[in-house]
Amino acid sequence: MKKSTKMMFFTMMIIGTMITMSSNSWMSMWMGLEVNMMSFIPLIYKMKNNKSAESSMIYFLTQSMSSMLMLFSISMNSMMENKMMILLTISLMIKMGAAPFQMWFTEMMNKMSWMNCLILMTWQKMAPMFICQMSQEKFLMSSALSTMVGAIGGLNQTSTRKIMAFSSINHMGWMMMCTTFNNNLWIMYLLIYSTLMMPLAWMFNEKMIMHSSQMMTNMKSMTEKMNITCMMMSMGGMPPMLGFLPKWMAINSMMESNMYMIMIMMIMMSIITLFYYMRITMSTMMIYEVQKKWMMINQNKNMYTSIMLTMNLLLMTMMMFF
Structure with a gap:
């Protein structure tokens, strides 16, 4: 084309x-x-x-x-x-692609390139989410089911695209919960999620990582492994990473609305998503180097480091405002 x-x-x-x-x-x-x-x-x-x-x-x-x-x-x-x-x-x-209609979403993600996956996980969610807010309907059941399916479905996956698909379903459940409060909280959540997803999808695309086992061989240096680990932890919502901020705002809104039971269930499902992120990154971090010292290529290290520094600065700035 x-x-x-x-x-x-x-x-x-x-x-x-x-x-x-x-x-x-x-x-x-x-x-x-x-x-x-x-x-x-x-x-x-x-x-x-x-x-x-x-x-x-x-x-x-x-x-x-x-x-x-x-x-x-x-x-x-x-x-x-x-x-x-x-x-x-x-x-x-x-x-x-929200639960229980998520089958087509995971299958499509497994057959597309990373850049198309990024568009499907971020931009293509914007218009339906806007209509969800305009319809004034309570998507409590679907949001709870999406967080559950997104957490449990990613446990037995080895394909990184399917893992990111189930993670997107989990985040979609949080976004649908944000639409029930009749404010623009879901826009903030989607913007932060897109900000985190862009460098992660770009790195997967550059390193041609399609399965979790390829992360150990395609990530050549410890700097790249540290960057991918920080991005994964932020996607899972581990504090004090940037990915914790939208979930914190959603939890605060749910507490103000006295929705304690569904809030506890969604937090538990987010811990499961954090577990399978950590399972991927820990196996990658265990192997220090997979290449000879004199054969190492340093061309992308500065780029990855600058991306992570920018994300950390953005995190600190947003935490100070909130």
């Missing part, structure tokens, strides 16, 4: 999300979601192999089904409002 064509589809994908977020009617929101979907499919299929063809077909069929449900729920708005909101909720959960 040419760079100009790729840029055109990428711009259309952003425009589709902006149409949804700036609309004041259900039909225009649906139109924005359709523009976003039809722009993302060519970006998936740019590699032109069997895996990208299969993942683009999975995405098209799943999103088309959820769009039909959404359109049907919009058309029956004036007749029966309760059933309309149930159908709208189901369609949005399918679009986001």
Whole structure:
């Protein structure tokens, strides 16, 4: 795919999300979601192999089904409002890949490149999350189930893309919980999650890490291993890393709303996600070097170090403000 064509589809994908977020009617929101979907499919299929063809077909069929449900729920708005909101909720959960409709999401993640996985985990969540907030529905059951599925599903995985997919489902549960408080807390959560996910996906893409066993061989120096460990701990929400800040804000909002039982359950599920992050990084840290000293390449060390210093400075600044 040419760079100009790729840029055109990428711009259309952003425009589709902006149409949804700036609309004041259900039909225009649906139109924005359709523009976003039809722009993302060519970006998936740019590699032109069997895996990208299969993942683009999975995405098209799943999103088309959820769009039909959404359109049907919009058309029956004036007749029966309760059933309309149930159908709208189901369609949005399918679009986001939230539990119990997460099967297509994990399969797609395992067949795509890291850059497409990054878009699917971050930007593609924005428009459905906005509609979730606008619908004024309580997604308590789905958010609790998403945190549980995201935590337990990643325990027996060796593929790093599937591990990140289940981690995204877990974070999605926290974001859906943030939408129930009728404020912009979920936007802050999504921004911080995207900030943490970008350098991690970039590093996985550069080092061509598709399985957890490759982290021991593809990470050549101790600096790279320390960087990936800090990023993983931050993704798991270990304090005082940056990833703990959005969960702290969500926990504070849940305590103010007296939602103690669901809060305890979600914290326990987050500890499980932190466990399988630590399981990957500890095995990587045990081996100090896998290459001869005179064969080591130092070209990317300064870049990784600057990324981590920037993230730590951002963490300290945000902690001082809060």
